[in-house]
Amino acid sequence: MTGQDGPVAPPLVVVFDVNETLSDFGPLRRRCRAVGAPPGTLDLWFAGVLRDGIALAAVGDFATFAEIGRGLLVDMLHRESSVEADPVEAAGEVLAAFSNLQVHRDVPDGVRRLHDAGVRLATLTNGSAALTEALLENAGLRAEFELVLDVETVRRWKPAPEPYRYAVAKAGVRPEQAAMVAVHPWDVDGARRAGLAGAFLSRGGHLYPSFLPPPAARAGSLPELASALLGL
Numbered sequence: 001m002t003g004q005d006g007p008v009a010p011p012l013v014v015v016f017d018v019n020e021t022l023s024d025f026g027p028l029r030r031r032c033r034a035v036g037a038p039p040g041t042l043d044l045w046f047a048g049v050l051r052d053g054i055a056l057a058a059v060g061d062f063a064t065f066a067e068i069g070r071g072l073l074v075d076m077l078h079r080e081s082s083v084e085a086d087p088v089e090a091a092g093e094v095l096a097a098f099s100n101l102q103v104h105r106d107v108p109d110g111v112r113r114l115h116d117a118g119v120r121l122a123t124l125t126n127g128s129a130a131l132t133e134a135l136l137e138n139a140g141l142r143a144e145f146e147l148v149l150d151v152e153t154v155r156r157w158k159p160a161p162e163p164y165r166y167a168v169a170k171a172g173v174r175p176e177q178a179a180m181v182a183v184h185p186w187d188v189d190g191a192r193r194a195g196l197a198g199a200f201l202s203r204g205g206h207l208y209p210s211f212l213p214p215p216a217a218r219a220g221s222l223p224e225l226a227s228a229l230l231g232l
Contacts, residue, residue: 009232010119010229010230010231010232011119011177011178011179011197011229011232012119012120012173012177012178013119013120013121013122013168013171013173013177013178013179014114014119014120014121014122014178014179014180014181014199014229015121015122015123015124015164015167015168015171015178015179015180015181015191015196016121016122016123016124016180016181016182017123017124017125017158017180017181017182017183017184017187018123018124018125018127018131018132018135019046019125019126019127020046020183020184020203021181021182021183021184021201022103022104022107022123022132022135023101023102023103023104023135024101024102024103024104025042025046025101027097027100027101027102028042028094028097028098028101029042029043030097031093031094031096031097032045032094034093035077035083035085035090035093035094036080036082036083036084036085036090037076037077037080037082037083037090037094038080038082041076041077041080042094044076045069045072045073045076048072048076049065049068049069049072050126050184052068052072053065053068053126053157054157054158054159054186056157057156057157057158057160058160060156062151062155062156062157064128064152065125065126065127065128066095066128069095070091070092070095073091073094073095074087074088074091075087077090077091098127098128098131099131099134100138101131101135101138102135102138102139103135103136103138103139103141104203104222106221106222106223107139107141107222108139108140108141109222109223110221110222110223110224110225110226111141111144111145111222111226112141112144113223113226113227113230114226114229114230115144117230119229119230120146120171121144121145121146121147122145122146122147122148122149122167122170122171123136123145123147123148123149124149124150124151124158124163124164124166124167124180125149125150125151126150126151126157126158126163127150128150129148129149129150129152132148132150133148136148146171147167147170147171149163149166149167149170151163151166153166154166158187158190158191159186159187159189159190159191159193160190161190161193161194164180164190164191164194164195164196165194168195168196174195175194175195175196176195176196176197178196178197179191179196179197179198179199179216179217179229180192180196180197180198180199181199181201181222181225181229182198182199182200182201183200183201183202183203183206185200185208185209185212188200188208188212188215189212189213192213192215192216197215197216197217197229197232198215198216199215199216199217199218199225199228199229200215200217200218200219200225201218201219201220201221201222201225202218202219202220203220205220216229216232217229217232
């Protein structure tokens, strides 16, 4: 199979994004509705968290996902007349659901397909490595992952190059020996610009933007994407 810059070999290491790529945000959306927030609040909030974290990275600064996320959600809930509870308490109730998220149903099969083929697995999130540990433990998948990483060490959000370089350095491989799996095109493209292969998981049938160079692999489910990566 041909990737973004020519023929690509199967990766030695596959690095997974976590939020929405592995984790299902359904419980967070339900918590938002439970505190009285209108439909779509969770998606607007997450987009805002990404905006602010990436904007800080662009100017060379850093704040954690939790710091950005809590402040933004409190502000959003404060401005919603349908939210009767104290916005600080309501935000805390919503964000507590992060500790109990589940993986998408296609994740175990896709992860094990790569692991059983001898591919080394890692995660790299703009969020929290501790929450990723809990997510994988709850899914019975922690043993399949060699590395569970977040961006706090390098203090720069993806898609800046530092997090991807950090991940491959921790894995002890060259960037071209690794692939990044994500549902967010900007994450796939950021990995590609850092020298990794980009693999786009198009949950819900989302298209990859035509203004970005194409990923090395793409598929609508993780098992399909795993097979595509193994077939490179």
